[in-house]
Amino acid sequence: MLLHIIYTETAMFLSKKAYPSWRDIQDEFCDYKTSLGPWEADAVTDYLQDDYPDLMPLAATQVAELVRSDPVLRQLTLLA
Numbered sequence: 001m002l003l004h005i006i007y008t009e010t011a012m013f014l015s016k017k018a019y020p021s022w023r024d025i026q027d028e029f030c031d032y033k034t035s036l037g038p039w040e041a042d043a044v045t046d047y048l049q050d051d052y053p054d055l056m057p058l059a060a061t062q063v064a065e066l067v068r069s070d071p072v073l074r075q076l077t078l079l080a
Helices: 022-028 041-051 059-068
Strands: 002-008 012-015 032-040 073-075
Touching (some): 002 041, 002 059, 012 059, 059 073
Antiparallel strands (some): 002 012, 002 032, 012 073
């Protein structure tokens, strides 16, 4: 499964929606900043673990929960 990491002005999201281009992502998020992907789930987990060690639950948990869930979008949560 391929995932996108989506950055907005206010949050960071994971999406498993198949977007044709980053412009399609931009059209869905009014405060879009940038996005990464599509990447395999393992690559997303590795990237998030390295760059965002303060994710809670851990990156691997958040990625796995999105992959096995019905919703196509998940807001990533950071340790407050």
